Amino acid sequence: MGGRRRPTMADVAREAGVAAKTVSRVLNGEGPVAAGTRERVLAVVGRLGYRPNLMARNMRVGAADATVGLVVPELGNPFFGAVAGGVERVVRARGLTLVLGCSSETAALEQALIATFLARRVSALMIVPSAAAEHRHLRAERAAGLPIVFLDRPAAGLTADCVVSANRQGARTGVAHLLAHGHRRVGFIGDRPAGLHPRRERFQGYRDALEEAGLPADRALVATGHDREAAAAAARRLLALPDPPTALFTGDDLATTGAVVALSGAGRRDVALVGFDDPPLAECLDPPLTAVAQDPAGMGVAAAELALSRLDGDRSRARRTVIPTRLVVRGSGELRPAPGAPRPAPS
Amino acid sequence: MGGRRRPTMADVAREAGVAAKTVSRVLNGEGPVAAGTRERVLAVVGRLGYRPNLMARNMRVGAADATVGLVVPELGNPFFGAVAGGVERVVRARGLTLVLGCSSETAALEQALIATFLARRVSALMIVPSAAAEHRHLRAERAAGLPIVFLDRPAAGLTADCVVSANRQGARTGVAHLLAHGHRRVGFIGDRPAGLHPRRERFQGYRDALEEAGLPADRALVATGHDREAAAAAARRLLALPDPPTALFTGDDLATTGAVVALSGAGRRDVALVGFDDPPLAECLDPPLTAVAQDPAGMGVAAAELALSRLDGDRSRARRTVIPTRLVVRGSGELRPAPGAPRPAPS
DNA sequence: TTGAAAGCGCTAACAT
DNA sequence: ATGTTAGCGCTTTCAA
Numbered sequence: 001m002g003g004r005r006r007p008t009m010a011d012v013a014r015e016a017g018v019a020a021k022t023v024s025r026v027l028n029g030e031g032p033v034a035a036g037t038r039e040r041v042l043a044v045v046g047r048l049g050y051r052p053n054l055m056a057r058n059m060r061v062g063a064a065d066a067t068v069g070l071v072v073p074e075l076g077n078p079f080f081g082a083v084a085g086g087v088e089r090v091v092r093a094r095g096l097t098l099v100l101g102c103s104s105e106t107a108a109l110e111q112a113l114i115a116t117f118l119a120r121r122v123s124a125l126m127i128v129p130s131a132a133a134e135h136r137h138l139r140a141e142r143a144a145g146l147p148i149v150f151l152d153r154p155a156a157g158l159t160a161d162c163v164v165s166a167n168r169q170g171a172r173t174g175v176a177h178l179l180a181h182g183h184r185r186v187g188f189i190g191d192r193p194a195g196l197h198p199r200r201e202r203f204q205g206y207r208d209a210l211e212e213a214g215l216p217a218d219r220a221l222v223a224t225g226h227d228r229e230a231a232a233a234a235a236r237r238l239l240a241l242p243d244p245p246t247a248l249f250t251g252d253d254l255a256t257t258g259a260v261v262a263l264s265g266a267g268r269r270d271v272a273l274v275g276f277d278d279p280p281l282a283e284c285l286d287p288p289l290t291a292v293a294q295d296p297a298g299m300g301v302a303a304a305e306l307a308l309s310r311l312d313g314d315r316s317r318a319r320r321t322v323i324p325t326r327l328v329v330r331g332s333g334e335l336r337p338a339p340g341a342p343r344p345a346p347s
Numbered sequence: 348m349g350g351r352r353r354p355t356m357a358d359v360a361r362e363a364g365v366a367a368k369t370v371s372r373v374l375n376g377e378g379p380v381a382a383g384t385r386e387r388v389l390a391v392v393g394r395l396g397y398r399p400n401l402m403a404r405n406m407r408v409g410a411a412d413a414t415v416g417l418v419v420p421e422l423g424n425p426f427f428g429a430v431a432g433g434v435e436r437v438v439r440a441r442g443l444t445l446v447l448g449c450s451s452e453t454a455a456l457e458q459a460l461i462a463t464f465l466a467r468r469v470s471a472l473m474i475v476p477s478a479a480a481e482h483r484h485l486r487a488e489r490a491a492g493l494p495i496v497f498l499d500r501p502a503a504g505l506t507a508d509c510v511v512s513a514n515r516q517g518a519r520t521g522v523a524h525l526l527a528h529g530h531r532r533v534g535f536i537g538d539r540p541a542g543l544h545p546r547r548e549r550f551q552g553y554r555d556a557l558e559e560a561g562l563p564a565d566r567a568l569v570a571t572g573h574d575r576e577a578a579a580a581a582a583r584r585l586l587a588l589p590d591p592p593t594a595l596f597t598g599d600d601l602a603t604t605g606a607v608v609a610l611s612g613a614g615r616r617d618v619a620l621v622g623f624d625d626p627p628l629a630e631c632l633d634p635p636l637t638a639v640a641q642d643p644a645g646m647g648v649a650a651a652e653l654a655l656s657r658l659d660g661d662r663s664r665a666r667r668t669v670i671p672t673r674l675v676v677r678g679s680g681e682l683r684p685a686p687g688a689p690r691p692a693p694s
Numbered sequence: 695t696t697g698a699a700a701g702c703g704c705t706a707a708c709a710t
Numbered sequence: 711a712t713g714t715t716a717g718c719g720c721t722t723t724c725a726a
Contacts, residue, residue: 006491008703019713024705032711049487054466055402055412056703059718065402067446075435076644081428088422088449097463099414100447102435116444119401121353140396144353260631281628284607297423355719366697371721379695403719407702 007048016044027052058121064146067097068124068307069117072151073105079253079277079296080128083151086300087126094308096123107133114138118146124307128152131193135160147310149303153197154320161310163303163321167198167276170292170325171205171249172212174274177290177333178247179213183272186210187221187238187245191231191255202251202276221245231258232265239271247335250275260285272335278328288330299323354395363391374399405468411493414444415471415654416464419498420452426600426624426643427475430498433647434473441655443470454479461485465493471654475499478540482507494657496650500544501667508657510650510668514545514623517639517672518552518596519559521621524637524680525594526560530619533557534568534585534592538578538602541571549598549623568592578605579612586618594682597622607632619682625675635677646670 013020018037025031026041033041044050058065068091072080088098099117103110110130117125124147129135135150135158142148142160150162178186188206192199207217223238225231231254238245239262248263248271250256256275263271269287278293302321360367365384372378373388380388391397405412415438419427435445446464450457457477464472471494476482482497482505489495489507497509525533535553539546554564570585572578578601585592586609595610595618597603603622610618616634625640649668 009705010703020703021705021714022712025712028705030705034711037711051462051465053406053468053703054463055406055468056718057705059400059402059406059702059720060704060706062718075422075432076425076429078423078425078428081425081431082423084428084431084447085422085449088447092448092460097467098447100431100435100445101439102432113439115398116401118398120444121400121402257627257631260628264631264633279628280604281607281626281632284604284611284632285628286611286633356721357719367719368698368721369696372696375721377721381695384695400719403702404721405702406704407719407721409702 006053007050009050009052012041012044012048012050015048016041064123065121066095067099067120067122068126068304069099069101069114069120069122071101071103071110071113071117071125071127071129073103073128073130075100075102079294082296083128083300083303086297086302087304088300090301090304090308103128103130103133105130107131111137122146124148124311126151126303126307127155129155131196147307149307149310151299151303159318161303161306161318161320163299163306163323164201165198165294165299166322166325167201168205168208170276170294170327171202171251172208173205173325173327174276174290174292174333175206175209175249176212177327177329178249178272178274179209179215181272181334182336183245183247184215185218185221185243185245185247187223187235187248188251189223189225189231189234189238189248189255189259190251191225191227191258192252199251206249206251225255225258228254228258228261231255232262233258235259235262236266239266239268245271247272247274247333249273253277253279256289256291260289270335272333274327274333276325282328283330285332287332287335290330290333291328293326293328295323295325353400354397356397356399359388359391359395359397362395363388411470412468413442414446414467414469415473415651416446416448416461416467416469418448418450418457418460418464418472418474418476420450420475420477422447422449426641429643430475430647430650433644433649434651435647437648437651437655450475450477450480452477454481458484469493471495471658473498473650473654474502476502478543494654496654496657498646498650506665508650508653508665508667510646510653510670511548512545512641512646513669513672514548515552515555517623517641517674518549518598519555520552520672520674521623521637521639521680522553522556522596523559524674524676525596525619525621526556526562528619528681529683530592530594531562532565532568532590532592532594534570534582534595535598536570536572536578536581536585536595536602536606537598538572538574538605539599546598553596553598572602572605575601575605575608578602579609580605582606582609583613586613586615592618594619594621594680596620600624600626603636603638607636617682619680621674621680623672629675630677632679634679634682637677637680638675640673640675642670642672 101113126149128151135155154162190199223234225234274290276292278291282289448460473496475498482502501509570581572581597606621637623639625638629636
């Protein structure tokens with residue numbers, strides 16, 4: 001019990017009465033090996049419980065390690081869990097192993113993780129950058145040929161591949177859905193730091209939709225909440241305005257659930273709601289929630305495929321892949337504006 | 348551009364006019380180094396963008412790699428995402444790196460992942476075993492001192508550390524809640540393969556509660572669904588029985604959401620429901636969902652801490668850590684039995 | 695305070 | 711069909 005030295009290839013070789021290289025050949029199915037020798041070697045391998053040391057192999061082969069590094073802000077968040085799942089599937093299918101770290105949305109932790117991964121000589125790097133992070137320091141790595149793909153949010157201070165949701169278009173479609181049902185005052189509630197890429201883009205999409213409809217952008221209808229409770233409070237605040245919105249558009253999952261809590265808590269079945277991210281029980285709500293669904297697993301898959309194509313030698317210029325969103329219409333976006341509000345007939 | 352050889356310690360040494368060992372000393376803050384030498388070395392390190400190669404270091408040191416391997420069935424599942432997040436936090440705080448793989452609930456993939464991790468010489472192994480898996484082959488590793496912790500489900504064919512939810516107790520409490528509100532016919536809907544540990548334990552807890560209340564176990568009230576739709580269908584089937592249940596207990600998240608869909612779709616606000624796993628929007632449902640909440644992040648943390656204590660030399664016998672569940676009472680468990688059903692006064 | 699040599703476990707490049 | 715030698719990038723051991 002307890003920590004006997006692991007058998008090495010040399011042990012196997014000695015025991016089998018062959019040279020180490022022969023063991024290597026057997027294990028890697030390389031050059032020609034006599035059937036008898038092969039069997040003898042495999043028998044010893046089994047008996048000794050020998051496991052090849054991948055680190056040693058990689059080092060000798062000189063190649064980068066057969067791993068890709070992924071940094072996400074938080075694994076507990078189902079969105080990033082799904083992203084990581086997508087990455088893992090692709091990476092694994094290619095025979096690579098996923099090395100994973102959580103930055104807790106902290107630039108310092110993110111950088112430490114990246115440093116660790118680089119020291120491990122990962123074959124590729126995929127990063128969901130935290131809000132405050134800076135990536136200038138990765139320029140040399142990129143120049144040296146390391147594939148680096150940013151996920152969900154673009155890099156700061158670095159031109160690099162990037163995979164994002166169709167945030168702006170998705171928000172525009174969601175808000176347009178509300179406008180198409182007669183709403184003229186639509187509130188916006190965002191949660192993630194206002195400077196964050198997805199939040200900015202979604203807000204832009206909100207404004208795009210208003211502008212297309214010839215409606216003014218009223219700053220009083222824009223609110224922010226840093227968590228579910230804050231988002232709920234923001235929703236209540238908006239609804240308490242002298243000239244309140246008749247519909248809400250929420251910019252992310254926390255804001256959406258916050259708004260749902262606020263509306264259901266207040267019994268306000270008359271306020272329409274459309275929001276980013278499609279939570280599992282959306283269709284069980286009353287009214288059923290109309291949502292802009294993202295495809296996090298698809299984002300992970302796309303990012304991993306992009307990284308692998310770089311690994312395969314694709315040297316074309318950095319590109320941004322946009323993963324479409326999908327408006328899932330279930331009813332909460334079709335409520336009528338509160339009585340008294342202007343209500344043009346749909347064209 | 349594109350793939351210049353990475354600078355090695357020897358490059359730094361040559362450039363700085365010192366021996367490799369001196370560079371090593373500077374970088375590891377080891378033996379005594381003259382201040383001037385240190386600065387010269389660090390300058391070259393910065394100029395060349397040198398990054399120590401962790402693989403080489405680990406190999407020489409002979410120690411296991413500074414990684415722990417984690418196998419989960421599916422990262423897209425928020426439960427396992429949270430588990431992985433808990434593991435990562437602890438592992439990272441210890442300076443180790445998480446290596447992650449998804450088995451897709453497949454024994455073969457799981458075994459392949461484990462083999463890869465062993466080849467990488469991970470310092471510890473944590474596994475959420477898939478239903479059909481067998482772990483006899485890990486005996487030698489365990490005997491050799493490798494910490495191995497099983498998560499959510501115990502190992503098969505191997506005595507090893509294990510961290511699980513209080514499945515039986517949680518289910519018992521949930522069902523007792525229904526019984527305390529006058530229900531006498533409680534249906535059980537389970538989803539995961541019936542042989543799976545959590546499913547079995549939760550079913551046992553269901554029977555425990557019935558037995559404590561002196562109620563018969565009616566096999567007709569037990570159903571299985573393999574996904575959300577199937578679970579919903581199972582719920583509808585139970586409610587269509589000649590002598591239908593007045594309440595449902597669901598054994599996992601898919602069964603729970605399936606039951607919610609079925610009940611809300613049928614407008615059956617008279618059927619009580621309590622289920623395992625507390626979904627994000629539980630409180631927004633109508634009626635608000637009473638749920639048995641697990642603590643997946645806590646499970647990950649506990650498992651990682653257990654593994655690390657083994658790494659630190661704890662040689663005590665294998666232990667099972669049970670992470671408590673929490674009954675979150677919100678109302679769906681307190682509905683009255685349908686009219687006509689016997690309804691004894693609560694004691 | 696620094697350096698030289700040996701070697702971790704493996705495989706590429708040559709033998710044989 | 712198999713064995714030998716050298717060396718991947720680093721650290722240990724011993725010496726200066």
